Amino acid sequence: MASKVLGINAVFHDPAAALVLDGVTVAAAEEERFNRRKHGKDPVAFSTWELPERAAAWCIEHAGLAPADLDVVAYSYDPALATTPSGDIMGGTWEGLRTLFAERAPRFLATSLPGLDPERVRFVPHHVAHAASAYLAAGHDSCAVLTLDGRGEGTSALAGHVGDGTLKVLAEQPLPQSLGLVYESLTAHLGFRRASDEYKVMALASYGEPRWLDDLRETIHATGDGGFAAQPPDWERFAPAIHGGEDWGPEHADLASSLQRRLEEVLLELAGWLHGRTGESRLAMAGGVALNCVANSRLWRDGPFDEVWVQPAAGDAGTALGAALYVAKELGEWVEPMTTAALGRGWAPHELEAWLDRAALPYERPDDVAEEAATVLARNGVVAWFQGRSEYGPRALGSRSLMADPRNPANLERLNDVKGREQFRPVAPMVLEERAAEIFDGGPLPSPYMLFTHRVKEEWLDRIPAVVHVDGTARIQTVSAEREPAVARMLRAFERRTGVPVVVNTSLNTAGRPMVDDPRDALECFGSAPVDALVIGPFLLRRPGSAAAERLDLEVVVG
Ligand SMILES: [Fe+2]
Numbered sequence: 001m002a003s004k005v006l007g008i009n010a011v012f013h014d015p016a017a018a019l020v021l022d023g024v025t026v027a028a029a030e031e032e033r034f035n036r037r038k039h040g041k042d043p044v045a046f047s048t049w050e051l052p053e054r055a056a057a058w059c060i061e062h063a064g065l066a067p068a069d070l071d072v073v074a075y076s077y078d079p080a081l082a083t084t085p086s087g088d089i090m091g092g093t094w095e096g097l098r099t100l101f102a103e104r105a106p107r108f109l110a111t112s113l114p115g116l117d118p119e120r121v122r123f124v125p126h127h128v129a130h131a132a133s134a135y136l137a138a139g140h141d142s143c144a145v146l147t148l149d150g151r152g153e154g155t156s157a158l159a160g161h162v163g164d165g166t167l168k169v170l171a172e173q174p175l176p177q178s179l180g181l182v183y184e185s186l187t188a189h190l191g192f193r194r195a196s197d198e199y200k201v202m203a204l205a206s207y208g209e210p211r212w213l214d215d216l217r218e219t220i221h222a223t224g225d226g227g228f229a230a231q232p233p234d235w236e237r238f239a240p241a242i243h244g245g246e247d248w249g250p251e252h253a254d255l256a257s258s259l260q261r262r263l264e265e266v267l268l269e270l271a272g273w274l275h276g277r278t279g280e281s282r283l284a285m286a287g288g289v290a291l292n293c294v295a296n297s298r299l300w301r302d303g304p305f306d307e308v309w310v311q312p313a314a315g316d317a318g319t320a321l322g323a324a325l326y327v328a329k330e331l332g333e334w335v336e337p338m339t340t341a342a343l344g345r346g347w348a349p350h351e352l353e354a355w356l357d358r359a360a361l362p363y364e365r366p367d368d369v370a371e372e373a374a375t376v377l378a379r380n381g382v383v384a385w386f387q388g389r390s391e392y393g394p395r396a397l398g399s400r401s402l403m404a405d406p407r408n409p410a411n412l413e414r415l416n417d418v419k420g421r422e423q424f425r426p427v428a429p430m431v432l433e434e435r436a437a438e439i440f441d442g443g444p445l446p447s448p449y450m451l452f453t454h455r456v457k458e459e460w461l462d463r464i465p466a467v468v469h470v471d472g473t474a475r476i477q478t479v480s481a482e483r484e485p486a487v488a489r490m491l492r493a494f495e496r497r498t499g500v501p502v503v504v505n506t507s508l509n510t511a512g513r514p515m516v517d518d519p520r521d522a523l524e525c526f527g528s529a530p531v532d533a534l535v536i537g538p539f540l541l542r543r544p545g546s547a548a549a550e551r552l553d554l555e556v557v558v559g
Contacts, residue, residue, distance in 0.1 A: 003331045004063075004071045006056060007324030008109065009316050011077040011102055011126070012150070013043040013195055015052035016317035016392075018343070019059040020324040023333030025137075027059040028343040028392040030317045033517035034058070043195045045094035048101035052320070053112040058345065060113070067116035074122055074327040076129035076319035079103045081153035083175070124323040126152030127287070128167065130311075133322025134284035135162045136329060138309040139337025144278040146270060149287035149316070150180035150195060157287070159226045159270065161278045165329060170277055171226025178230055179263060180289050182220060185232035186259050190252055191242030195288075202294055203425050205260035206471040208253030212238050216262040222269035226277070230266070263289070264298040275304035282307040286322065290314040290451075291394065293475050297443045297452045312341040312449040313393030321392070340483060341449060342399050344390030345517060352537040355519040364540045370486050373403070373535045374493030377503060380405050381532030381548025382414065384508055386522045387486050390515070395450040396507035397477055398430065398487040400516045402531065404504040406464035411504055418529045420511025426475070429467035430505040432491045433478040439464075439502065446478040464502050477505060 007018040007028075018028035031040040034054035041047045060067060079086065079102035084095035086103050101108075106118035124132075130147035145160045145167065156178035159171040175181075187201050188194040215238070220230045235241070238258075239251035271283065283305040290296065291314045300308045311318045321338075329335050347355075356363045366372045373383050385401045396402070402418065404411040406429055415427050431439060433446045440454035447454070453473040456464065467474050481488035495501040508516040510529050516522050519536065526534040526541060532549040534541040542549040 003328055003333055004065065004069055005074055005324045005327045005331070006059060006070050006072070007074045007076065007320035007322070008052060008056060009076045009320040009323070010051050010105065011048050011098065012316050013039050013041065014315050014317040015040040015050065015055070016313070016320040017052045017056035017059045018321035018324045018392075019063055020321075020328045021063060023328050023335045025321065025325070025336065025338065025343060027062045028313070028321050029055040029058060029345065029390070030392065031055045032514040033344060033390060036514055038512060038514050039196055045098040048098045049104070049108055051108055051112050056113060067113035070116060070120060072120055072122050072327050072331070073109055073116065074124050074129075074323035075102075075105050076124055076126055076316075076323040077102050078123035078125045078153060080123065081125055083154045122327060124326055126319060127155055127158035127172065128326060129319035129322035130286040131158055131160055131167055131322065132326035132329070133311045133313070133318040134286040134309065135167065136165070136325040136335045137311055137321065137338035138284045140282055140284055140309070141165050142280060143282040143284050144274045144280040144305065145284045146274060147285065147287040148179050148289035150184055151175055151178055156180055157227065159274050161280070162284070165335070170274070173227040176231055177228060179220075179228065179266065180287070182230045182232050183259065183263065183289065186235060186255065189235040189241050190248060190256065191244070191246065198288070199291065200422065200425065201256045202260060202292055203469070204248065204253050205256040205294070206469055207424060208250065208255070208257035210258040210261040211254045212258040213261050216258055217265075220262050220266060222266055222273065224273070226270070226273050228266055228270065260294060263292065264295045267295050267299050268303055271299055271303040271305065281305060282309065284309045284311075286311040286314045286318055288315045293451050293453050297454070300444050300452060301442060308444065310449070310451040312395065312397075312451065314451070315394065317393065341391045341393050341395070341397055342389040343392040346389035347519060347537065349537050352519055352539060355523065356536070356539060356541075359523050361523070361541055365538055366540055368489065369535050369538050369540055370489035371493045372540050373490050373533065374497060375552070376533045376549050377403060377405050377494055378497035379548040380408055380411075381546060382411075382418065382530070384522065384526055384529075384531045384534045386508065386516065386519070386534070386536040390517050393449070395477075396505060396515060397449065398479065398484050398505070400508040401505045402508045404466065405498070406466045406502050406504045407498065407500060409465040411466040415504065415506055418531065419506065419509065426469040427467060427504050427506045428475040428477065429464060429502045430477045430479050430487065430491065432488060432495070432501045433480045435501040436476065436478045440474065440476055442473070443476075446480065447476055448478055448480065448483075450475050450477045463500060466504050467502065
């Protein structure tokens with residue numbers, strides 16, 4: 001049958017929308033890329049009414065539809081499963097208010113998308129939406145599925161078995177036990193933003209020793225039934241809280257290391273149970289905990305599954321897609337597997353040219369912008385790279401990226417300065433898919449979505465020092481010439497100039513802001529950050545005075 005399903009995530013954080021037509025994902029985008037607020041909104045119960053209204057409107061318009069055309073709006077939270085009723089809006093630290101707002105979501109949606117019939121809104125349980133974003137997007141007819149996050153309505157995890165594309169739930173973990181909330185609480189204890197900066201704890205863990213692992217084993221453990229015990233311990237017992245920009249010390253890194261290691265162990269225990277129950281060789285994962293690429297690689301290396309597929313938008317943003325795919329499948333559609341995260345906004349060359357003309361900036365249209373980018377990179381320039389449709393999920397994957405030469409160790413500090421990030425944070429490499437195995441091991445290959453860490457082989461450690469983390473690993477993105485031709489051409493051109501088929505890739509944004517999405521964001525970034533060149537569609541903008549971006553020839557300049 002023909003079906004038009006819009007998925008919506010709005011309840012906790014990372015509001016997002018996704019549109020699935022006849023089982024095919026045609027658009028998916030996070031609200032933060034439109035409203036320019038990191039994570040879209042504050043993660044508090046009284047923001048539950050805030051919808052991904054711009055992302056949703058764009059998805060519908062992108063497909064040439066109107067809200068009245070939608071068959072179903074799939075909302076990735078079911079208020080009927082909430083633990084605090086809407087009648088008690090003050091109850092459970094505003095949880096009742098969250099329930100009330102979720103119940104009213106159909107009317108809120110009809111207000112924000114005029115013409116939508118509120119009767120068409122359907123609630124999909126939060127963890128079912130996460131799970132569908134994994135097994136349906138992976139394209140597996142049969143597999144095991146595991147979702148772990150901070151929380152859904154009343155649970156923090158789901159373990160299931162997929163057969164014939166249909167989910168059978170084997171175990172759910174009720175709150176307050178939550179691996180995600182434990183990790184969030186340490187994130188806050190270490191002075192970072194909870195439900196946002198968990199990856200900083202993961203990065204910090206590499207600097208420490210897991211000296212409190214045994215203590216954590218006592219309180220955080222699997223329970224042998226597909227669930228686990230996990231509540232935040234008194235972190236103060238181990239290391240004092242960090243406040244307002246204070247520096248971290250060795251004890252903080254040790255604490256991060258202890259929890260990271262414990263998370264990996266519990267994940268292995270859960271995977272062992274799930275493998276025993278399902279007998280499947282493939283695992284599909286989603287939920288915010290599945291963004292922990294160090295744990296994902298440990299699971300891949302030491303766990304019982306041959307294949308581990310992780311949804312690139314594993315956090316709550318991905319539940320918009322998962323809810324829509326789940327309903328499409330229920331409506332009888334064959335669901336097309338996900339082959340790219342480039343599902344957001346894109347602009348045609350003539351549209352980009354109009355933006356550049358309006359900004360009155362000098363620009364060129366070279367024969368191949370990928371060659372020009374490689375030249376600037378090989379001369380140690382920093383390149384802002386804007387190509388195609390923007391990424392769905394938190395990682396820059398060659399659509400909105402900031403690139404540099406991995407041979408120069410100083411480029412780590414340089415990029416962290418551009419982005420206003422802490423210096424302990426690593427930057428990641430992109431590598432030609434066919435060359436990856438020469439340079440990296442210890443994780444699955446190909447690895448197109450930066451969801452696993454790999455070891456950098458001994459002989460490459462000194463050749464690409466800017467992308468090697470303190471523990472000798474790198475969170476790689478493998479680039480396929482078929483799927484990402486412009487990025488692959490750039491990598492090949494860089495290798496011709498340097499002998500290295502690897503480039504530093506980090507997200508294109510400046511301090512604390514969401515990733516660049518539209519051409520105006522790109523131009524604002526180019527205007528305010530010390531990048532040497534902006535490559536935007538087929539056009540190249542050079543930073544005046546930059547030695548790396550200086551023209552090498554005297555060809556005619558367009559524009
Ligand atoms: Fe979630």
